[in-house]
Amino acid sequence: MSKRDYYDVLGVNKGASKDELKKSYRKLARKYHPDVSKEADAETQFKEVNEAYEVLSDEQKRAAYDRFGHAGVSGNAGGGFGGFGGFGSRDPFDIFEEVFGGLGGFGRSGGRRRQRGGPRQGADLRYDMTIEFEEAVFGIDQEVEIPRKEHCTSCNSSGAEAGTSPIRCPECNGTGELRRQTGFFINIATCSRCQGRGEIITSPCRECQGKGVLTKTRRMTVKIPPGVDNGTQIRLTGEGESGTAGGPPGNLYVVLRVKPHAYFHRSNDDIHVELAINVAQAALGDEVEVPTLDGNEMMKIAAGTQTADTIRLRGRGVPRLRRDGSTAGRGDQIVTVQVRTPTELTNDQRDMLMQLGKTLDKEVVPQKEKGFFDKIRDAFGM
Numbered sequence: 068m069s070k071r072d073y074y075d076v077l078g079v080n081k082g083a084s085k086d087e088l089k090k091s092y093r094k095l096a097r098k099y100h101p102d103v104s105k106e107a108d109a110e111t112q113f114k115e116v117n118e119a120y121e122v123l124s125d126e127q128k129r130a131a132y133d134r135f136g137h138a139g140v141s142g143n144a145g146g147g148f149g150g151f152g153g154f155g156s157r158d159p160f161d162i163f164e165e166v167f168g169g170l171g172g173f174g175r176s177g178g179r180r181r182q183r184g185g186p187r188q189g190a191d192l193r194y195d196m197t198i199e200f201e202e203a204v205f206g207i208d209q210e211v212e213i214p215r216k217e218h219c220t221s222c223n224s225s226g227a228e229a230g231t232s233p234i235r236c237p238e239c240n241g242t243g244e245l246r247r248q249t250g251f252f253i254n255i256a257t258c259s260r261c262q263g264r265g266e267i268i269t270s271p272c273r274e275c276q277g278k279g280v281l282t283k284t285r286r287m288t289v290k291i292p293p294g295v296d297n298g299t300q301i302r303l304t305g306e307g308e309s310g311t312a313g314g315p316p317g318n319l320y321v322v323l324r325v326k327p328h329a330y331f332h333r334s335n336d337d338i339h340v341e342l343a344i345n346v347a348q349a350a351l352g353d354e355v356e357v358p359t360l361d362g363n364e365m366m367k368i369a370a371g372t373q374t375a376d377t378i379r380l381r382g383r384g385v386p387r388l389r390r391d392g393s394t395a396g397r398g399d400q401i402v403t404v405q406v407r408t409p410t411e412l413t414n415d416q417r418d419m420l421m422q423l424g425k426t427l428d429k430e431v432v433p434q435k436e437k438g439f440f441d442k443i444r445d446a447f448g449m
């Protein structure tokens with residue numbers, strides 16, 4: 068059987084934008100999700116839709132597909148579906164599409180209708196991770212250990228010891244429900260002996276105690292891209308708990324918290340730092356060393372600098388993270404100057420200042436210019 072064109076599968080034209088692709092994918096994935104769909108070939112359709120989206124949502128794969136057709140991507144995507152629930156061969160760490168989508172990614176209730184015995188998607192997991200300020204700026208590969216429920220391989224999730232199989236529930240005769248006549252009514256209740264499954268396990272699997280699932284601690288590396296911030300979520304598709312009865316696994320959401328820095332403050336993609344200079348430096352100008360995220364750097368102070376003046380170091384801020392996990396350019400570092408009045412003067416210094424004082428204007432006038440707090444507000448965009 069020849070493969071269908073991916074654009075046809077998603078019902079979009081060749082020039083479709085990422086948004087259009089995503090919209091169409093969502094619609095179709097919902098339609099054919101085996102939890103929901105009644106159509107006989109829903110599973111095949113669902114796989115097809117996922118495969119098409121996997122290729123077309125990836126710029127490189129899409130370009131290869133556009134040039135060479137299925138042959139261009141077969142090594143990556145085609146045939147990579149290891150059984151149902153292997154949501155694709157795509158490296159799950161690549162996906163950042165919904166990183167900023169708020170916590171709305173959790174509990175896609177739409178696709179998780181309960182259906183006795185039917186395939187059910189595994190639960191989503193949330194992992195809270197705290198990282199250092201610099202790690203958020205430059206990115207890091209972080210090892211994590213996630214306890215999650217996985218299929219028991221020794222009983223193939225049936226819960227029955229290898230070599231045995233569940234027997235038909237004698238209580239309900241395999242129907243999963245009990246009917247009792249009371250007066251004129253027939254009362255239907257879920258069979259309590261088999262919990263509605265219609266079968267019971269006589270010799271439970273020793274590995275999982277008949278539960279069909281095992282809690283295993285999984286070790287993996289989470290790629291934190293540069294430019295993440297407090298509250299950024301990273302979705303690892305298919306890294307949640309296993310689905311049941313052939314349902315796809317849930318997702319793992321890594322939610323980030325960034326530790327504050329001793330002297331750098333962050334406001335979106337800009338880094339703010341305060342720098343104290345002395346009166347002479349402020350009046351005469353100077354060249355000083357300032358800390359930046361990339362190490363110390365020389366910076367010019369103009370003659371006549373006032374407290375709360377700001378100096379912008381372009382491109383020394385935080386990499387701008389895009390939704391797909393890549394970055395485009397960097398913000399700036401903004402240095403706010405604070406002129407320190409000397410407090411402990413030697414006799415010589417006192418004499419010199421008095422000399423200087425005689426030459427300076429002594430008139431006290433109310434400030435018409437922007438004050439200190441206005442400047443701070445401007446600098447921080449408050």
Ligand SMILES: [Zn+2]
Nearest residue numbers: 219222272275
């Ligand atoms: Zn087992």
Ligand SMILES: [Zn+2]
Nearest residue numbers: 236239258261
């Ligand atoms: Zn029963």
